[in-house]
Amino acid sequence: xxxxxxxxxxxxxxxxxxxxxxxxxxxxxxxxxxxxxxxxxxxxxxxxxxxxxxxxxxxxxxxxxxxxxxxxxxxxxxxxxxxxxxxxxxxxxxxxxxxxxxxxxxxxxxxxxxxxxxxxxxxxxxxxxxxxxxxxxxxxxxxxxxxxxxxxxxxxxxxxxxxxxxxxxxxxxxxxxxxxxxxxxxxxxxxxxxxxxxxxxxxxxxxxxxxxxxxxxxxxxxxxxxxxxxxxxxxxxxxxxxxxxxxxxxxxxxxxxxxxxxxxxxxxxxxxxxxxxxxxxxxxxxxxxxxxxxxxxxxxxxxxxxxxxxxxxxxxxxxxxxxxxxxxxxxxxxxxxxxxxxxxxxxxxxxxxxxxxxxxxxxxxxxxxxxxxxxxxxxxxxxxxxxxxxxxxxxxxxxxxxxxxxxxxxxxxxxxxxxxxxx
Ligand code: AMP
Ligand code: MG
Numbered sequence: 001x002x003x004x005x006x007x008x009x010x011x012x013x014x015x016x017x018x019x020x021x022x023x024x025x026x027x028x029x030x031x032x033x034x035x036x037x038x039x040x041x042x043x044x045x046x047x048x049x050x051x052x053x054x055x056x057x058x059x060x061x062x063x064x065x066x067x068x069x070x071x072x073x074x075x076x077x078x079x080x081x082x083x084x085x086x087x088x089x090x091x092x093x094x095x096x097x098x099x100x101x102x103x104x105x106x107x108x109x110x111x112x113x114x115x116x117x118x119x120x121x122x123x124x125x126x127x128x129x130x131x132x133x134x135x136x137x138x139x140x141x142x143x144x145x146x147x148x149x150x151x152x153x154x155x156x157x158x159x160x161x162x163x164x165x166x167x168x169x170x171x172x173x174x175x176x177x178x179x180x181x182x183x184x185x186x187x188x189x190x191x192x193x194x195x196x197x198x199x200x201x202x203x204x205x206x207x208x209x210x211x212x213x214x215x216x217x218x219x220x221x222x223x224x225x226x227x228x229x230x231x232x233x234x235x236x237x238x239x240x241x242x243x244x245x246x247x248x249x250x251x252x253x254x255x256x257x258x259x260x261x262x263x264x265x266x267x268x269x270x271x272x273x274x275x276x277x278x279x280x281x282x283x284x285x286x287x288x289x290x291x292x293x294x295x296x297x298x299x300x301x302x303x304x305x306x307x308x309x310x311x312x313x314x315x316x317x318x319x320x321x322x323x324x325x326x327x328x329x330x331x332x333x334x335x336x337x338x339x340x341x342x343x344x345x346x347x348x349x350x351x352x353x354x355x356x357x358x359x360x361x362x363x364x365x366x367x368x369x370x371x372x373x374x375x376x377x378x379x380x381x382x383x384x385x386x387x388x389x390x391x392x393x394x395x396x397x398x399x400x401x402x403x404x405x406x407x408x409x410x411x412x413x414x415x416x417x418x419x420x421x422x423x
Pocket of ligand 2: 195196197238261262268314
């Protein structure tokens with residue numbers, strides 16, 4: 001069960017800037033304590049619980065980076081070819097029998113250990129073998145084409161820092177130093193439910209005024225992508241008692257309870273009052289578009305713990321944006337994961353846009369290369385927050401900062417690719 005401090009947590013109305021949301025999460029949410037050890041094969045996507053150090057140097061021994069001839073640099077003439085006797089052979093997995101004698105060269109292949117005494121390797125394309133001899137040209141720097149033991153990682157150095165979410169390359173690194181298992185935090189359990197009298201399960205009979213549920217599928221996919229463990233709790237009607245029941249029950253078994261819809265101020269929007277009744281509301285309006293009505297709360301959980309509640313808006317694009325900017329950082333805090341900072345890449349706007357000061361806005365765009373070679377952002381033709389194809393037909397979001405009020409064609413704007421936002 002997650003531990004959330006809920007003292008001095010409540011926020012007194014108004015639109016909460018996105019930085020404030022981030023600050024609240026940073027200060028108030030602690031990582032889950034449970035750590036488990038997983039074999040390398042199951043480690044991809046998990047979060048390292050404490051620093052893991054390298055038990056050996058990588059590479060473990062000096063070796064050749066090319067196929068060719070290993071030599072002593074001290075034997076080489078500065079301005080003329082040098083003739084060396086070929087003595088010995090080293091290939092991957094098969095070291096040379098002995099040390100390299102002065103005036104000699106060892107035939108060597110990529111990955112073979114450097115013979116003792118040798119410090120430099122000529123590529124075979126660059127030399128002229130001549131019977132039992134080889135002619136090597138001048139000008140090759142001492143140490144060329146040699147990989148030093150420990151040049152990748154030194155024994156004892158931090159290999160994987162606490163908070164690292166394991167990429168394929170991270171797992172490969174752990175394997176390369178001979179580790180077989182890694183300490184990771186347990187997965188974050190997230191209950192996902194949709195709300196709305198108009199929402200029905202895909203495949204069910206659809207009354208004429210009903211919509212098939214898209215949000216649960218969107219959220220399940222996004223959560224799985226983070227390495228969280230989603231539980232599908234279905235659809236709940238716009239009914240305060242049922243919402244209270246469903247959210248309170250979900251809080252017993254999950255770290256996060258995630259809903260979509262019903263969080264605005266319409267007559268059928270009961271999520272906020274339900275959360276207020278069974279737990280504590282932290283905030284319910286964030287200065288972000290799309291996404292403004294998004295509620296955070298703390299709900300009592302099992303064993304004296306608590307679950308974090310996030311009530312996202314109903315429109316799928318708003319769900320996506322609030323997932324990226326609020327759910328994902330909350331998950332990261334609970335999971336003990338260090339997220340890479342979001343760094344918007346400068347691209348050229350092809351569109352004009354006006355926005356209100358004091359809120360963060362996200363514009364769905366596709367990228368293309370302009371006639372002059374500069375990367376341009378093309379705004380999707382439909383900007384409704386319910387238009388799901390505006391997500392599937394674009395590459396990412398332009399982030400317009402709180403102070404911005406206008407964008408003109410030709411302006412440089414910041415692009416965040418979808419992979420960076422939700423990966
Ligand atoms: P609400 O926040 O409940 O007012 O919902 C805003 C809009 O999102 C409405 O048009 C809803 O029909 C739509 N919506 C709510 N939940 C879902 C869902 N699970 N899948 C697709 N659309 C939804
Ligand atoms: Mg609704």
